[in-house]
Amino acid sequence: MKKILIGLGTALLVLAAVVLVRTAQYTAPAPTAEKIRARDIDARSVAEHLSAAIGFQTVSAQLQQQPTQQQFEAFIAWLAETYPQVHATMAPQRLGTDPDHRYSLLFTWRGQRDDLQPILLSAHYDVVPVIPGTDDQWQHPPYSGAIDDTHIWGRGSLDDKSAVIALMEAASQLLKEGFQPQRTVYISLTNDEEIGGNHGTAAVVKKLEQDGVRPAWTLDEGSFLLRGFIPGIDGDVASINVAEKxxxxxxxxxxxxxxxxxxxxxxxxxxxxxxxxxxxxxxxxxxxxxxxxxxxxxxxxxxxxxxxxxxxxxxxxxxxxxxxxxxxxxxxxxxxxxxxxxxxxxxxxxxxxxxxxxxxxxxxxxxxxxxxxxxxxxxxxxxxxxxxxxxxxxxxPASRVSSTDAAGFKALASATRATYGPVIVAPGLTVAATDSHRYEKVADNSYRFNPMVVSREDIHGFHGTNERISIENMVKATNFYSQLIESGSAE
Ligand SMILES: [Zn+2]
Missing domain, CATH: 3.30.70.360 (Alpha-Beta Plaits)
Structure with missing residues (x-):
């Protein structure tokens, strides 16, 4: 009996030792500290541009209706007025499966090297409707684009006009600096993500296919820098999603x-x-x-x-x-x-x-x-x-799983840390459907990520009430896309 007990005791000690040694070895180096490279971005002007963009009621669920079509037209005209240099350099093509309703925009920023694969950055400017009867639950009317001391409010402020505006701001900024990409950079602003992307996004992908364009990687909406979502982790976790269900x-x-x-x-x-x-x-x-x-x-x-x-x-x-x-x-x-x-x-x-x-x-x-x-x-x-x-x-079917070793993932991780400091970057899975499931057909890798911090209280805004984004997030997102275009379009 005593022998059995000793034997059992020894086995438990060995087990405990193995468990502890493995735990001690299971560490990761602190996330790489990149030097934060913050551009001088005019926060007020970025906020006002997003505010104006929110004012257009680009509700894709109502695209059959003429007044809504006028909102899409007006938004496209406003973009051209607001970002003239981007439009002059990248001559956006209007695309749609129905020739009378081409509301998706494909910008081409020609790279200096034709032998390098291009990259594609995407965001959608359509929004979901405001849930009928909830208007008075909004602290600011849903299409007001109200700006207070810290936030910009309204439908689309998180999903996904914030990315549209930050992308345009970043491209404008780089053009002002005289930047020229090595690889061609495509920017796709789509108009029907919220209703499946059958017209706008589908037409963009078809156009790329016809032109024999095969991006090394694409980036579209997905997860965010998550704050307070993961028990035991205090800092932000950038979840760069590599697949979609x-x-x-x-x-x-x-x-x-x-x-x-x-x-x-x-x-x-x-x-x-x-x-x-x-x-x-x-x-x-x-x-x-x-x-x-x-x-x-x-x-x-x-x-x-x-x-x-x-x-x-x-x-x-x-x-x-x-x-x-x-x-x-x-x-x-x-x-x-x-x-x-x-x-x-x-x-x-x-x-x-x-x-x-x-x-x-x-x-x-x-x-x-x-x-x-x-x-x-x-x-x-x-x-x-x-x-x-x-x-x-x-x-x-579910998407392919994109590589975490490829240049695209590395460029995203590096732009994230150059903007936000040494945060944890993790690959993740998008559990809903996005435009990326179309882009992956023409690209080597597809990533799904918005370079903004969201916390638990922000979550109710997605497709819900009181959608808002902080001005700080918009500045950081603009910075992020500038870094990403610079490093992602390099050789
Ligand atoms: Zn979205």
């Missing part, structure tokens, strides 16, 4: 006999459907810390306090525990696996009529490790019921 909608259709509800069979179509939904709820699509989600934590976890670092350093022992904790929160769970969200249900048309069919619509966001066919197969096998048909209504 796919989109899939399926109908589950359960069949029944119908008839009068006074004499129901033991199981109706609704019961069959309910069983299928419960099975899916109980067997989520497997996932974990492999892939992009894991890459993100690999970049962040070495900077965490000892207790958390100990867990991540010893995934062989605590992997299950970590994944369980991450899956406990919807936002981190979405990083780890393909999500299943039943969103719509319908069955009988009348309360006393048994349904012949009961249908559940399920929206899935496909993790880059999964394929559309694989997910459909998983759903079928998990339900395992011949009485339930699965109809895939819409499917867009």
């Amino acid at each position: 796919g989109y899939m909608t399926v109908d589950l259709v359960a069949h029944g006999k119908g008839g009068h509800s006074s004499m129901p069979p033991r199981q109706t179509a609704v019961d069959t459907l309910a069983e299928a939904l419960v099975k899916l709820q109980q067997s989520p699509i497997p996932g974990g810390l492999d892939g992009v989600g894991g890459q993100m934590f690999d970049a962040i976890a070495p900077h965490m306090p000892f207790g958390k670092r100990l867990l991540f350093a010893n995934r062989w022992l605590f992997g299950g525990l970590i994944e369980k904790a991450l899956k406990g929160s919807p936002s981190t769970a979405a990083m780890l696996h393909t999500t299943i969200a039943p969103t719509m249900l319908h069955a009988s048309v009348k309360e006393n009529v048994l349904p012949i069919e009961a249908v559940a619509t399920i929206n899935l966001r496909v993790h880059p490790r999964d394929t559309i066919d694989g997910v459909a197969e998983y759903l079928k096998n998990t339900i395992g019921d011949d009485r339930v048909d699965l109809v895939v209504r819409q499917s867009d």
Whole structure:
């Protein structure tokens, strides 16, 4: 007995030693300190330009309506007036799949070297509508572009006119300095991101394809510098997203006999459907810390306090525990696996009529490790019921995973640190769909990042009420894009 106890004690000591040594080794050098290179940017003028841009009600969901089309036209005219040098040098082409409504703009800043691959920077100037009935909940009217001591307010201030304006400001600034890029720099300002990009962004991508343009990398909206989102990390984390989840909608259709509800069979179509939904709820699509989600934590976890670092350093022992904790929160769970969200249900048309069919619509966001066919197969096998048909209504696979070793990622990391100091830079995953899923078809790598700091209270502004951005963020973003164009367009 004593021997067994000693043996057990020794094993535990060895285990503890291994865990501690691994934790001690699991550190990362402090984030590289780049010299902050701040240009002298006129904060007031940048804020006023964003304010004016917010005043145009460029709501893409209403693009069918003539008054809205006039808003898009007026915005394009205002851009040309406000940034004359950018327009003169980069002669924007107006693009759209419908020749009468070409509202996306593709600027070409010709590089000095034709033998180098170009780069493409993108942002969208369309916005989502203000939720009806919420106008009076805004501290400043949603299209006022009000500027107070610290912020610019209004729809589009975060998503994504801030990036549009910061890009234009940066290009103007560089032109004033006489800068000439080595590589050609494309700037794409699109008009229909919020409704899927089928007209504007699609036309931009088609144009690039036709012209045989293949950017080394593209940058479009995505994540931000995240403040206070990651437990255990005090500083900002720049999440430069290297991939984007796919989109899939399926109908589950359960069949029944119908008839009068006074004499129901033991199981109706609704019961069959309910069983299928419960099975899916109980067997989520497997996932974990492999892939992009894991890459993100690999970049962040070495900077965490000892207790958390100990867990991540010893995934062989605590992997299950970590994944369980991450899956406990919807936002981190979405990083780890393909999500299943039943969103719509319908069955009988009348309360006393048994349904012949009961249908559940399920929206899935496909993790880059999964394929559309694989997910459909998983759903079928998990339900395992011949009485339930699965109809895939819409499917867009997940994006490729772009490289963190490529020049584009490095240029982004370096411009981030030159602007914000030694922050943690981590690759991440965009869980919703953006224009990037189109750009990736014509580019070697696609990155998704907005160079602004967001905190938890800012989040409600995205597609919600009281959207705003700080003036400081706009100045920093302008600085960032200037650095990025300079370093990203070099040899
Ligand atoms: Zn957006």
